[in-house]
Amino acid sequence: MARFKRILLKLSGESLMGEQGHGIDPQRLADYARQIEEVHRMGVQIGIVIGGGNIFRGLSGSQKGFDRVKGDQMGMCATVINSLALSSALGAIGVKNKVLTAIRMEPIGEFYSKWKAIEAMEAGYVCIFSAGTGSPYFTTDTGSSLRGIEIEADVMLKGTRVDGIYTADPEKDPSATKFTTITYDEVYTRGLKVMDLTATAMCKENNLPIYVFNMDIYGNLKRVMDGEDIGTLVHN
Numbered sequence: 001m002a003r004f005k006r007i008l009l010k011l012s013g014e015s016l017m018g019e020q021g022h023g024i025d026p027q028r029l030a031d032y033a034r035q036i037e038e039v040h041r042m043g044v045q046i047g048i049v050i051g052g053g054n055i056f057r058g059l060s061g062s063q064k065g066f067d068r069v070k071g072d073q074m075g076m077c078a079t080v081i082n083s084l085a086l087s088s089a090l091g092a093i094g095v096k097n098k099v100l101t102a103i104r105m106e107p108i109g110e111f112y113s114k115w116k117a118i119e120a121m122e123a124g125y126v127c128i129f130s131a132g133t134g135s136p137y138f139t140t141d142t143g144s145s146l147r148g149i150e151i152e153a154d155v156m157l158k159g160t161r162v163d164g165i166y167t168a169d170p171e172k173d174p175s176a177t178k179f180t181t182i183t184y185d186e187v188y189t190r191g192l193k194v195m196d197l198t199a200t201a202m203c204k205e206n207n208l209p210i211y212v213f214n215m216d217i218y219g220n221l222k223r224v225m226d227g228e229d230i231g232t233l234v235h236n
């Protein structure tokens, strides 16, 4: 029995770069697709939001002179590119899936609606929600909170390259210790960088738990669904 019935999986664009340091690493993409296939086979309903940081971020664009809104639109297009890559990798291993877009762009993907997404997930399709929220000044973390709440997911699984939330950045401070569980309020008062504030506040207000884990270790997504405590749970 899987630990959750319906999940919203957030993957960062940056981790798609894998070892190559830019663009989309085919090996990393294939590993993600196989991990998703494993939990799909368990009967879990899966919605996915993928970032675009491996291609373009509006905020860094605006620091280089791009108009912020156009930069964010470029970032949203980057998430569509990554979503299509993931869709293709899932399709290649026989996982039925749909790309839904927050901005109309048929035939690249169907225009998102909550009901379309739930119907597709109930029919066994993995749904990839692309173009974030469709609005500038947001991030795909906020897009994930929004979609997770809308599709009534049991949890948001935030796949990162660290195995949970620490008292300090474990890559910089070796004395940092890991939380098994933590409240949204404590994340805020300790100033921990889990997600941006808008995304965290939305999860708190709507009671969507967040589970942070290391998605870059093959098999971890299934371990989470099997109930192994390999990450950190954020809750009210």
Ligand code: UDP
Pocket: 011, 012, 013, 014, 050, 051, 052, 053, 054, 056, 057, 058, 059, 071, 072, 073, 074, 075, 076, 078, 079, 131, 132, 133, 134, 135, 136, 137, 138, 139, 140, 141, 142, 143
């Ligand atoms: N973005 C946006 N609105 C959204 C989601 C994303 O404008 O609702 C833009 C924003 O410029 C962001 C970029 O898309 O920097 C890529 O998303 P994000 O930075 O969240 O990707 P990640 O860091 O997860 O790879």
